[in-house]
Amino acid sequence: MNSRTTENYLKAVYRHSRANSSGNVSLGIIAGDLGVTPGTVTQMMKHLSGRDLVVYESRRGAALTDSGERAALDIIRRHRLIELFLVEVMGLDWADVHDEAEELEHVVSDRLIARMDEMLGHPARDPHGAPIPSASGVLKSGQTRRLAECETGTYRLIQVTKETSGFLEWLSEYKFFPGSIFDLHHIDSMGGTLSLGLSGQNKKIVMSIEAAGSLLVEEAG
């Protein structure tokens, strides 16, 4: 079994290995993410390397092995199923479930996870639109774009990648959720803002391009 800390390191490596094309994560990034000193990460990577969870070459960064990736996807699956369970079955607000899931993901048994999956009808996405890995460790993410990088046009919100409760609450005030269809009206790149309107609503939403970096969308005819 992996300790809670180990699981969190695996998640962190996984998160950042998307960014770099090589799939190698520089350890400083992990250190920054987890709030520990670089030396701690070096040690931990050696440890994980000994357990065959990461491949780690000195100063070259780290990448997950197959079994490391399986472990990471398993935790992510747990996390996302738990989040969805808390929202759908227990009626919690989507802005509140992240921290709870962060704890529970390390503790809930496989059987209970399987039961949640069943109760939720083998869902594809969590409340924030993040895809849920299958039990066998397959994650399918459709092709989406960051709203921050889109031209004006009509889009569907697919996923919110920043799970700060403040930001999520702000989105709910506009009833702007994954699935929502909207028009990106105007981009003010000098002012650093963009404005959009939800279909079927008059109110205009203005947000920073920076914030729009955490909204993943797809084109909607």
Next chain:
Amino acid sequence: MNSRTTENYLKAVYRHSRANSSGNVSLGIIAGDLGVTPGTVTQMMKHLSGRDLVVYESRRGAALTDSGERAALDIIRRHRLIELFLVEVMGLDWADVHDEAEELEHVVSDRLIARMDEMLGHPARDPHGAPIPSASGVLKSGQTRRLAECETGTYRLIQVTKETSGFLEWLSEYKFFPGSIFDLHHIDSMGGTLSLGLSGQNKKIVMSIEAAGSLLVEEAG
């Protein structure tokens, strides 16, 4: 916050402080219960004493303080609500929920516990019939008797105190659950068995008096 281990010690002290009339638990009993050596318990009691969770006098045993009892009842409340939630909402078998709850009780947030309580309609008892302490830390247990100490007559099963999955499965085979009404037909004190029949069923149940020690009943009719 209390660590998982601390919480388990508190539960153990609570469990055994019912038995002794003085409310003082001898440390050897805790050691046996938790599977650690006596020295470890002494140390731990000093530690808990320093945190004002138990009152501990050398060689006199330990008892919970008010705040220790509050903490213990809080964990017991969590445990029992979680068990009931797993059975009622998630459809798990009553024989399977103990271990899961044993893990979750240390991790689930207060908010989630409150939500479970609400979803379950502020239940009074867990799936094994054990009373659930209120959020304010009040535990009301009706007056029950051990089946092992009853004369022949008609009774209602209130609580099963031994949560071994084997025993619970055995009870379910007879559909013998908390709430079931039955006739205690015959007591064979020499053979060490008793036999009873569930109302509305013909099959007779024979069990050891020892096993009947973990069934709490009240007179019915």
Next chain:
DNA sequence: ATCAAAGTTTAGGTTTTGATAACTATAAGT
């Protein structure tokens, strides 16, 4: 070639939990 940034190493520390084993107090029997 030099320098800054990034990463590594070493040595050490904390917390939490536990064991061992010698010692001591208490209670019980003769």
Next chain:
DNA sequence: ACTTATAGTTATCAAAACCTAAACTTTGAT
């Protein structure tokens, strides 16, 4: 009362799981 058995205590040690500090080494860029 004296011995013995039982239970509990003490002091010491240990190990796992984390982490830091700070000096040192690469690496890549200017």
